[in-house]
Amino acid sequence: MDSQGIGALGDLQAQMGGGQLPGQNTAVNKVIMHYFQNRGIPTDKGLAAVQKELSEGLKLIPHGQSVMGLKMLGQGVAKVHFFTMGTEQQLDADIQFFATQLQQMGIRTIYDTELDPMSAKGLQMVGYQIQQSDQKQFKFKASI
Numbered sequence: 001m002d003s004q005g006i007g008a009l010g011d012l013q014a015q016m017g018g019g020q021l022p023g024q025n026t027a028v029n030k031v032i033m034h035y036f037q038n039r040g041i042p043t044d045k046g047l048a049a050v051q052k053e054l055s056e057g058l059k060l061i062p063h064g065q066s067v068m069g070l071k072m073l074g075q076g077v078a079k080v081h082f083f084t085m086g087t088e089q090q091l092d093a094d095i096q097f098f099a100t101q102l103q104q105m106g107i108r109t110i111y112d113t114e115l116d117p118m119s120a121k122g123l124q125m126v127g128y129q130i131q132q133s134d135q136k137q138f139k140f141k142a143s144i
Contacts, residue, residue, distance in 0.1 A: 066098075
């Protein structure tokens with residue numbers, strides 16, 4: 001997982017400079033750029049934000065049509081964000097994979113700065129309880 005996060009950082013830097021690196025991380029860039037374009041977020045601003053998060057410990061974990069951004073906040077607690085270019089059904093399947101990864105890592109509580117209805121539905125399907133965040137910098141909290 002670490003190598004994907006670090007590789008994605010280099011790839012994002014290359015992407016922002018106009019270059020593009022071959023390999024799996026090109027797929028990570030494609031998902032993230034599609035995500036920003038779909039939401040009307042300028043890709044240079046979105047990529048700069050992701051790059052900043054990467055420099056602060058964010059890991060990018062690809063699966064299927066999605067990428068999970070993961071940043072540990074403490075024992076059993078993490079900040080996550082799901083980027084996807086798939087359908088709602090594909091995101092649900094990808095979230096099932098990510099939820100298993102989170103549980104294997106001992107992460108029981110997750111936070112995000114944005115409450116995306118598709119992500120929330122996918123998390124609820126795999127047993128997470130969506131709650132009001134108890135930390136003001138995050139919009140939602142989910143626990144399993």
